[in-house]
Amino acid sequence: MLELKNITKRFAGKLILDGVNLTVNDGQILTIVGPSGAGKTTLLRCISGLEETDSGDFFLDGQPFNPVTNRNNDTVIGVVFQDFQLFPNLTVLQNVTLAPTMVLKQSKAEAEATAQRLLKQLNLDGKADLYPYELSGGQKQRVAIVRALAMRPKLLCYDEPTSALDPDLRKEVEEIILKLKAEGMTQIVVTHDIPFAESIADQMLRVEAKS
Known part of the structure; x- marks a missing residue:
């Protein structure tokens, strides 16, 4: 609460x-x-x-x-920003796993497994290797939510x-x-x-x- x-x-x-x-x-x-x-x-x-x-x-x-x-x-507290704030030079998977590996000190394998599970949960199967410019606005929004959720x-x-x-x-x-x-x-x-x-x-x- x-x-x-x-x-x-x-x-x-x-x-x-x-x-x-x-x-x-x-x-x-x-x-x-x-x-x-x-x-x-x-x-x-x-x-x-x-x-x-x-x-x-x-x-x-x-x-x-x-x-x-x-x-x-x-x-x-996780935040999903209005403009998504995805890193344009990183893939979807890299955007999602960056903070868990750096802040939570997760292994690359653990962070990627969590990311893939969350991407599937939010109907983003097959998008892990794409870059933000290759995504629609709705897909960017969902990636931003996945990135926030990955920090638990x-x-x-x-x-x-x-x-x-x-x-x-x-x-x-x-x-x-x-x-x-x-x-x-x-x-x-x-x-x-x-x-x-x-x-x-x-x-x-x-x-x-x-x-």
């Missing part, structure tokens, strides 16, 4: 997050919705440790937790996972997220797509732009 208490964040003196409180229970999906500039992505970046908060506290399973300084954060996170965060996808691929991402929920994965999804958010959410947080 992840808890946020009174999380506050400013940029250049402007208040972006004002005392945010929320709880995400294990195995559930929280969607964060709201207009552009309201702080959705900032909140996600704070949760994942990519931004430091100005004040407030995080708790993981009841224990104080700092996403920025936690040494094992790669295996606690407790919680998986997504930043606008359907923004660049057509309706059919949006449905595909929805099915993947719900499948991961059925397997027990806790997930936080930032999206501007309200119908998508409503179709996957156990709870929804609406954020509003500060005047």
Whole structure:
């Protein structure tokens, strides 16, 4: 269970997050919705440790937790970025196995076996040796999810996972997220797509732009 208490964040003196409180229970999906500039992505970046908060506290399973300084954060919180952030010079398999071998110190064989299993699970059979430019947008999205899952996170965060996808691929991402929920994965999804958010959410947080 992840808890946020009174999380506050400013940029250049402007208040972006004002005392945010929320709880995400294990195995559930929280969607964060709201207009552009309201702080959705900032909140996600704070949760994942990519931004430091100005004040407030995080708790993981009841224990104080700092996403920025936690040494094992790669295996606690995974992030699927809006632009995928795949390395263009690496194959799909290399993209997926890079962090497990470097951070988790897995052997190449172990990392590749996990990668192949996850690629098959997300219908990416036969794509391991392709480069990102050879993939469709939906395939890149799934590779980004596989890469995050390969780090065995407790919680998986997504930043606008359907923004660049057509309706059919949006449905595909929805099915993947719900499948991961059925397997027990806790997930936080930032999206501007309200119908998508409503179709996957156990709870929804609406954020509003500060005047």
